[in-house]
Amino acid sequence: MLKLQIKNETSRLRAVILGVAESNGPIPSVDEAYDPKSVEHILAGTYPTEAAMILEMEALAAVFKKYDVQVFRPTIIKDYNQIFARDIAFVIDDLLIKANILPDRERELEAIAPILSQIDPSKIIQLPDECHIEGGDVMPWNDYVFVGTYSGDDYSNYITARTNMDAVIALQELFPDKTVKSFELRKSNTEAKDNALHLDCCFQPIGKGKAILHRNGFLIEKEYQWLLDFFGQENVFEISKEEMYQMNSNIFSISEDVIISEKNFTRLNTWLREQGFTVEEVPYAEIAKQEGLLRCSTMPLIRDL
Incomplete structure (x- = not known):
């Protein structure tokens, strides 16, 4: 059996699910895209090829092998995008919480069923249907769980709004001993440089008490300021709008260093x-x-305490 253990983003990684790029399917139409950046590349004719994405994911897998990390991969579904394993579930402490993701993506969860079968069923949580949540918005950080959300009345108008306040409340009930702290994110269906798709698109804690942060990803200045104060300005690497667009905050820690x-x-x-x-x-x-x-393409299962 797999004994899940995730307290934070930076303790030494031992086991992870890594998405797959094989049989990724044809280039989607604009109507099928889930975010404005994909739309940009579909329209420009620069959408990534399957071959290029396979090479990139294998380069990442090679680093995990170098550091002796156990890597699980989803079952490959023909002509289906399964790169972003983080979206479909996440682990906090010893619980795996299934994400309530966009309905079009539910088969991605089915593809990790063989991995989930190795986990004690009592440790797998399905949130109520009204709780919308994706793993990119959820960051366990010891006594805290940081959560990106959007609570505007126009939530349903944004395909880029993935985590709602119902989910934030559900997490607080699930982890009463932790402080679940939510952050309102800036959303845009049409302008990638003004869209923080998930919390990890504009913020990430890293080892040695440091963090990467982008001010404009946050809708509310004082919530951004809270993070700046929490880590200390001298410990924060501020990224520009262009660097956020290029996903500079979406790196991945194997350990504290x-x-x-x-x-x-x-x-x-x-x-x-x-x-x-x-x-x-x-x-x-x-x-x-x-x-x-x-x-986005990794879902940690086990880190050292």
């Missing part, structure tokens, strides 16, 4: 090394065209 990052993130990677991190660079710019990067 080892981070996997995209090889083109020159400014970020230089800063990380200056702070004493080991940076494992991988090519991931093609997958980034779908408004997701390294954190």
Whole structure:
């Protein structure tokens, strides 16, 4: 049996689900896209090829192998996008919470059933239907759970609004000993540079008490300020609108001092090394065209305490 254990984003990783790019299906139509960045690339004729995305995911898998991390992969569904494993479920402490995701994506959960069968069924939680949530919006951080949300009356108008306040309340009930802190995110169906699809598109805590942050991803200035104060301005790497668009906050920690990052993130990677991190660079710019990067395509199952 798999004994789940996730307290935060940075403890030493032991087991992870990594999405797959094989049999990704044809380039979607604009109507089939879930986010404005994908639409941009569909219209421009620059949407990523399956071959390019397979190479990128295998480069990431090679880093996990180097660090002796157990990697699980979903069952491949023909002609179906299964890259973003983070969206479909997430682990907090020893519980795996299934995400209530866009209905079109429910088969992605079926594809990880063989992995879920290795987990004690009492440790798998299905939230009520009214709770909309995706793993990219959820960050366990020791005594806190940070959650990206959107509570506007026009929530249903945004295909980019993935986590609602019902889900935030449900998490607080599930983890009464933690502080579940929600952050209102800026949403746009049409302008990728003004859209924080998930919390990890504009914020991520990393090791050594540091964090990556983008002010404009947050709708409410004081919520952004809270994070800045929580980590301390001297510990925060502020990314620009362009860097948010390129997904600079969506890197992935193997441990407190080892981070996997995209090889083109020159400014970020230089800063990380200056702070004493080991940076494992991988090519991931093609997958980034779908408004997701390294954190989005991984679902950690076990980290050391």
